Amino acid sequence: MTPEVRAEVLAVYAAADAAVAAAGPRCDASGRCCRFTEYGHTLFISHFEAELLLEAAPPFARPASRDGCPFQVDRLCTARESRPLGCRVYFCDPSYEARMAEITEDAVARLKAVADAHGTGWHYAPLHHFLNAARPDDPPPDSMTRHPLPVVPSEPEA
Numbered sequence: 001m002t003p004e005v006r007a008e009v010l011a012v013y014a015a016a017d018a019a020v021a022a023a024g025p026r027c028d029a030s031g032r033c034c035r036f037t038e039y040g041h042t043l044f045i046s047h048f049e050a051e052l053l054l055e056a057a058p059p060f061a062r063p064a065s066r067d068g069c070p071f072q073v074d075r076l077c078t079a080r081e082s083r084p085l086g087c088r089v090y091f092c093d094p095s096y097e098a099r100m101a102e103i104t105e106d107a108v109a110r111l112k113a114v115a116d117a118h119g120t121g122w123h124y125a126p127l128h129h130f131l132n133a134a135r136p137d138d139p140p141p142d143s144m145t146r147h148p149l150p151v152v153p154s155e156p157e158a
């Protein structure tokens with residue numbers, strides 16, 4: 001990732017963080033957001049997010065499972081500074097659901113615009129695909145390249 005792309009991706013994170021802070025969703029620190037299969041969702045991330053996450057995240061055991069995030073320890077995130085957009089935006093507060101969708105769509109659109117502007121390509125897949133790839137920018141399977149929201153209801157694995 002070039003310094004220019006990094007700065008633009010981090011600006012997307014900052015805008016999403018500010019929008020979430022303004023919305024003020026409630027967090028019960030249940031850890032639900034990071035236990036994907038148990039609570040019926042999947043965390044999709046882009047290759048930009050994977051690269052930033054893997055640069056700074058602690059070591060983890062491979063293969064990573066699709067069931068939950070290896071960086072959640074005792075209900076806390078051990079990769080908080082570099083966590084992907086879905087982790088920044090997702091809260092299980094029902095009153096925040098509509099705003100969460102708007103913030104997510106805006107942030108993903110901005111990331112796609114960064115990809116288009118810099119010709120990086122666009123890879124989008126469940127977290128575990130990137131964690132198990134040899135390099136974070138290795139493309140996931142074609143069927144997994146796009147999804148409208150980072151955190152979505154689970155579907156059976158192909």
Ligand code: SF4
Nearest residue numbers: 034069071072077087
């Ligand atoms: S990176 Fe952190 S916040 Fe995101 S799913 Fe993993 S433990 Fe949860």
